[in-house]
Amino acid sequence: MKDRQDLEVIKYEKTADIVSDVKSIIDSAQKRAFQSVNAVLVMRNWFLGKRIVEEELSGERTDRYGKEIIASLSDELTKEYGKGFDKSSLYKFAKFYQKYPQIVDSVSPQSKLLSWTHYRVLLQVEDTDAREWYENEAYNQAWSVRTLQRNISTQYYYRMLKTQNPIAVEQEMKELTSQYQNKLEFIKNPVIAEFLGMQEDTSYLESDLEQCIIDNLQKFLMELGKGYAFVARQQHIHTEKEDYYIDLVFYNYILKCFVLIDLKTKKITHQDVGQMDMYIRMYDELKKSEDDNPTLGIVLCSDTDEDIARYSVLHDNEQLFASKYKLYLPSEEELKAEIEAQKEMFYLQKKEMEE
Template structure:
C-alpha cells in the first residue's frame, strides 16, 4: 500500500468517525426532543380546557402548525407516538434516561404493555447493539418468556433490572430455540445435515439466537481414537463462561443414546481440547422432541449437558405467556 493510499484511508476514517458521532448526537437530541413534546402534549391534555372541542382537536391543530413550519414528521399519528413514548418512559430509572437507542426503538418498546418485559428488551438492545430489526425478531420469538421459563419468581425482576446475566451454564440455555430464519417449514422433511447447513448459512442469525458471548469455532469437528472417527456437528466458544459449547442436532425425538454420545463428546473436549484455565465444556442437544424424565435419569445431577427443543417457525407469544403462567402456578 502506497503512502498516499494509507493517508487517504486515515482521512476517510476520521470523516466517517465524525459523521457517526454527529449522527449519534443528532439522534439522541431528537429523541429527547420527541420525549419532551410527548410530555407537553400529556400535560396540556391533563390541564384541560373549558371548550369541549379543544382536547378533541389538540393534536390535529398542533400537527397543522408544526407541519407548516417544520415540514413532514408531525402528523397526528406521529404526535400520538410521541405521547405514548412519554407515557411509557416517564417514570423510568433505567438506561432509557440517557436515550441510548434510536427513536424508532423507543416507539416499538413503548407498545410493550408489560413494564418488566419492556425494561428487559431495552437493556438487551443497548447491551447487544440490536438493530430495530433484531429487536423485533427477539420480541416476536418470545425471548423474554423463554428465558423466564427457566427462572423462579424472584429472578423475574433481575431480567428487568439487568437483562440476561450469564454466570453459569444454565444461564445460556433456552428451551425452545427458535430457528425460523433457516426457512424450513415445521412439516417439511429435512435431514440433520440440511439443518446444519442452513444454520451455517445463517450463522449471524444463529449466533443472535444462541445469545451472549458466542463465537463460532467449527462444524463437523473430527476426532479419532482406536481407529474410529467421530464428528461433532457444531462447536462454539463462549467468552463469558470461557468454555467450549458443543451442539448436536437431532431432527427427531431425543434418545438416551444421544445423551451418551454427547457425554463422550464433552469428555473428549475436556480432556483433549480445553486448557487448564478454561472451564468445563458444555453440551447442548437440539431436538424436535424430548422426554424430561429420560434426561433426568440418564444424566448426572451436576451434568454440563442440556437438551432443548427447537422450532423452525415463529411461535405465538400468547402460547408462551400461558405456558409461563402455568409454570409459575406450579412453583
Template sequence: MNLELQTTNLTNDIKNLIASAQEKAIRTVDYQRVLLYWNIGKRIFEEVQGGEARAEYGKSIIKNLSSELEPVYGSGYGVRQLELMRQFYRIFPIANTLYSQLNWSQYKLLIRLEDDVKREFYIAESVKNLWSKRDLERQINSSLYERLLLSSDKKSVLEVAKNERLPQNPSEIIKDPMVLEFLGLEKKSAYYEKDLESAIISHLQEFILELGNGFSFVSRQKRLHIDGDDFFVDLVFYNRLLQCFVIFEIKTHKLTHQDIGQLQMYVNYFDRVEKQDFENPTIGVLLCADKNDTVVKYTLPQNNQTILASKYQLYLPSEEELVKELYKELREIKMVEGEK
C-alpha cells in the first residue's frame, strides 16, 4: 500500500471518528436539555399542585417565574415554554422512561398529541427509525397513525411499531392512502405515469420514509421477458420484515380490473422466477389516483393477501378527510362480515 493511499485511509478513519464523537456529543447535550426541562416542569408542577385555586395560581406562578428567568436566560423561558415544561412532566412523570434518542423539539411535538396510544406509536417509530424532528413532524402532519388504522386496529399498530411482533399481513404496512406531498407536484387533473414515477425516484428517500419500516429499493422499470414479449414493472422494492418483494405499478387514472390483472401477472412472475424458497409471496401494490373498492374486491379472490390498491394524495390530508375514510372503512368491514 502506497503512502498516499495510507494517508487517505487514515484521514477517512479519523473523519469518521470525529463525526461519530460530534454526533454523540450533540445527542448528549440534547438529552441533558430534555432532562433539565423535565426537572423544571416537575418543580413547577409540584408547586402548582400544592397551591389552592390551582388554575389561577398556576398561571400566576408561571408568569412570575418567566419574568424572573426570561431576562437572564432568554426566550426559552417564556410563559409558553415554561407551560410546555409543566405539561412535559405531567405527560412523562417518570424520568427513566424518557428516550435519549429524542430531543426537546421532538418532545414538544409529542406533548401536543392528546391520544396516549398515538403518542406511544410516534415515540416507538421515532426511536426505531431514527426520525429527525422534521421527519416526525411530517409523519404527524400526514396522519400516519390514522392511515395505518384504516387497515388495522390500535393494538396491532402499536405492537408492530414497538417491535413486539412482526406484521402478519401486507395491509399492516402498506398505507392507504399514501401521501406524496413531498414530490412537490402541482395540482392538476391528470399526470403522465412516467412523470409521477420520475418524481418518486427523485425523492426516493422521502418515498421510502412514507412506505415505512423495512423497505429497500431494488429497481425501476424492471424488464420481464415472457415468451418473446417484454413487460416493465414500474418500481420494485424489498421488505425485510415481510421477507418478500413488493412491486408497485403506478396508475394516474381510476383503477380498472385490467390494471389488477396486469399486476397479478407481474406478481406471479416474481413468485415463479425471482423469489427464493425461503422468501414469502410477492406483494403487488397498485398506486392509483382513484379506486373503486368494490371492483378491487370482486376482481380478486376472497382470500387475497398479495394484491393491494392504494390511492396516492399529492397534499397532506385533513383530519376530517381521514375520519371520513376511517368510517367508510369500518362500514365496508361490517358489510363484508355480514356477507359471511
C-alpha cells in the first residue's frame, strides 16, 4: 500500500542498542521532513521567479520598470511575510526560473532535489556545462552547501577537466571539505527555518560574524591560485595621532605588490576608501621595496545587498591597475558569493552550537 511505502522512509530497526535505534528513527524522520519542505520551497521560489519574469517580459518593459517591480514587490512582501523577500532574493528567484525552466515538472515531496540553498549557490555559475556538473556531483556525492561553495570558488570543475590525475584532485577535495560535511546540515539551515516562519536568533555578535568572514577570506584568496601569499592579520599601523589595524595583508608574487584588505559591516563610504588610501601611502613608504609595484587596497562590505568591493590605488597608478592588477583579483561576484556563503555558514554553526 502507498501509505505503508511512505512510512518505510522512516528507518526502523530493533537492535541491542536502543539509543542508536532511536537516533536512527529521528534522523530519518528529520530527513524526510526536510525533503518535503525543501520540495515545496524550491517550487515556491520557481513559481515566484516565473511570475516575476513574465511580468518583466510582457509588453514593452524597460529595465527601469523591471527594477520598480522588484522594489515594489520586495517592500510589499517584506511587510506581509518578513525576511526572505529582499530585492536580491527576488532577483535570484527570477534567475532560478530562467536557469532551470523545467525543474518544477519533477518537484514533489519525494523528488531527488538539492536544497534551495544549493541552487542559490549554483546560480553563481554562468557556464551551463559547469553548473550541471556541479549540480550532479553535489547530489550524487551529498555535498553540503559549504562544500559546493568551496568547490565552485576553487574552480574544481575546470581543474578536473585539465588534470591528468583526477583521482588525486578528487581525494584532495574530499580531505579539504570533510569538515563541512554535516549529515544534518539541512535541518539547521536558516533558510528552512525562515521559510517555516521560525523566529531568528538575533543574539549573534556582529564582531563574531566579521571575524568568521575574515577567517575564510584568507583561505579563499590563498586557494584562488593567483599568486597570493599571506603576510599578516590585523596588522598594526601607527601614526602620531592614532593606531590602525588592517584586517588582512597579502603579497602577490605575480604582481609583485602588497594587497591590503579591510572589511566593513556597513555600506562602504568615501571615508572608508580615503582611509584605505592612507594605508596604501603608509605601506608604500614603510614596507614596499624598490622593485615592488605600488600597493593595492580592497575595501569589502559584508552587506552583500550593497556595493561589495572598492579597489583602491593611488591616482597615478590607475593605468597599472586597469591593465594588470585586475587580471589577478577576484571578481566582485566571486567575493560576493564567498561572503554570502560565509554569512550563511556562520549562522548555521551558531545554531549547531545551541543544540
